[in-house]
Amino acid sequence: MAARTTSGPCQAWPEESGFIREVLDRIGDKWTVLVISTLAGGPMRYSDLQASIPGISQRMLTVTLKALERDGLLLRTAYPEIPPRVEYELTDLGRSLLTSVKALAAWAATHHEDVAANRRAHEQTGVGREKARTTSPEGSRAR
Amino acid sequence: MAARTTSGPCQAWPEESGFIREVLDRIGDKWTVLVISTLAGGPMRYSDLQASIPGISQRMLTVTLKALERDGLLLRTAYPEIPPRVEYELTDLGRSLLTSVKALAAWAATHHEDVAANRRAHEQTGVGREKARTTSPEGSRAR
DNA sequence: CGGAATCCTTGTCGATACTG
DNA sequence: CAGTATCGACAAGGATTCCG
Numbered sequence: 001m002a003a004r005t006t007s008g009p010c011q012a013w014p015e016e017s018g019f020i021r022e023v024l025d026r027i028g029d030k031w032t033v034l035v036i037s038t039l040a041g042g043p044m045r046y047s048d049l050q051a052s053i054p055g056i057s058q059r060m061l062t063v064t065l066k067a068l069e070r071d072g073l074l075l076r077t078a079y080p081e082i083p084p085r086v087e088y089e090l091t092d093l094g095r096s097l098l099t100s101v102k103a104l105a106a107w108a109a110t111h112h113e114d115v116a117a118n119r120r121a122h123e124q125t126g127v128g129r130e131k132a133r134t135t136s137p138e139g140s141r142a143r
Numbered sequence: 144m145a146a147r148t149t150s151g152p153c154q155a156w157p158e159e160s161g162f163i164r165e166v167l168d169r170i171g172d173k174w175t176v177l178v179i180s181t182l183a184g185g186p187m188r189y190s191d192l193q194a195s196i197p198g199i200s201q202r203m204l205t206v207t208l209k210a211l212e213r214d215g216l217l218l219r220t221a222y223p224e225i226p227p228r229v230e231y232e233l234t235d236l237g238r239s240l241l242t243s244v245k246a247l248a249a250w251a252a253t254h255h256e257d258v259a260a261n262r263r264a265h266e267q268t269g270v271g272r273e274k275a276r277t278t279s280p281e282g283s284r285a286r
Numbered sequence: 287c288g289g290a291a292t293c294c295t296t297g298t299c300g301a302t303a304c305t306g
Numbered sequence: 307c308a309g310t311a312t313c314g315a316c317a318a319g320g321a322t323t324c325c326g
Contacts, residue, residue: 019251020176020244026258028171030299033163046308057300062309072261083307084306093257100250101163107243108162114236118215173319189288200320205289226287227326 026071027101031056031064036090036098039074043089073097169214170244174199174207179233179241182217186232216240 027033031053038044038052050061065088068074073094079085090098170176174196181187181195193204208231211217216237222228233241 017177017180019255020180020248022255023247023251024171024176028167033167034160037160037163058309059301059311060299063299070262070265071258072264073258078308084309086308093254093261096254097250100247103246104166104243105163107240108166111236111239112162112165115214115216118236119213121215122213201289202291202321203319206319221288227289229288 023097026067027097029064031060032068033101035061035064035068036073036094036101039088039090039094040098043077043087046086046088049088068094166240169210170240172207174203175211176244178204178207178211179216179237179244182231182233182237183241186220186230189229189231192231211237 027036034053034056035049038049044052046061046065049065050056050058053061065074065076069076069088072091075089075091077087077089079087170179177196177199178192181192187195189204189208192208193199193201196204208217208219212219212231215234218232218234220230220232222230
């Protein structure tokens with residue numbers, strides 16, 4: 001966990017911040033994680049992916065797919081047949097990322113209620129103008 | 144690595160995808176994770192945060208801080224003194240998220256070299272034209 | 287010191303149309 | 307079927323300025 005606890009004004013973390021930014025720039029967009037998750041069940045064709053991800057456009061599917069392929073997270077296999085058939089499949093690298101992503105999903109599943117509760121509490125206390133609260137009355141509500 | 148369950152043809156993800164989107168919308172932006180990471184060492188003042196996060200503007204620091212406070216991930220404490228002093232501190236909820244985020248950072252630290260290598264390989268193979276691999280001419284899975 | 291309000295530059299995403 | 311190309315809409319982010 002934290003390298004130093006209650007050490008005061010600590011700053012300038014090592015280099016983790018750079019790594020975090022890297023992975024966030026990659027999966028932080030709207031569709032990447034959805035594509036990876038959908039591909040978790042095995043190889044899929046382009047049209048299957050589009051059908052399985054409601055709301056995605058051809059453009060974004062293509063862009064996301066190409067970015068993931070470029071980074072070695074998924075493998076594209078085109079069969080020179082007619083009609084043309086292309087399959088996408090996660091690589092080992094892609095699956096390892098999926099594991100980490102699922103950890104985040106687990107966090108969300110566990111705590112999204114707390115987040116929603118805190119948000120509602122805040123909307124009541126200080127909608128958008130009144131925030132002249134010197135100290136926070138309530139706050140940490142972990143379970 | 145137990146990704147595929149008896150090789151299902153398609154996906155049909157439960158509802159985890161929704162949770163993933165939730166958390167990604169929250170931490171997927173440019174600064175949120177950086178703020179949380181910086182706050183991992185203990186309470187910090189506004190100006191300390193700004194000094195510890197190179198490149199962040201006052202605006203983005205304020206916006207990020209308010210969003211995190213609203214969701215109950217950090218606690219804001221204002222001391223009515225002069226000069227005014229405000230401290231920000233992670234809540235238990237915030238720290239639990241930090242743990243999950245660090246898992247992602249660990250993935251990045253472990254695999255970012257592989258990603259970079261794959262990316263370079265791709266630039267050579269098919270820079271701007273024709274990268275059809277047509278590998279594995281096997282009918283591994285068709286319908 | 288710790289913000290809020292404003293403006294403006296970008297990158298990102300979505301819809302549409304066209305090609306192989 | 308499986309993309310590619312182009313345009314426009316939108317919102318995140320940055321710089322600046324002012325207030326408590």
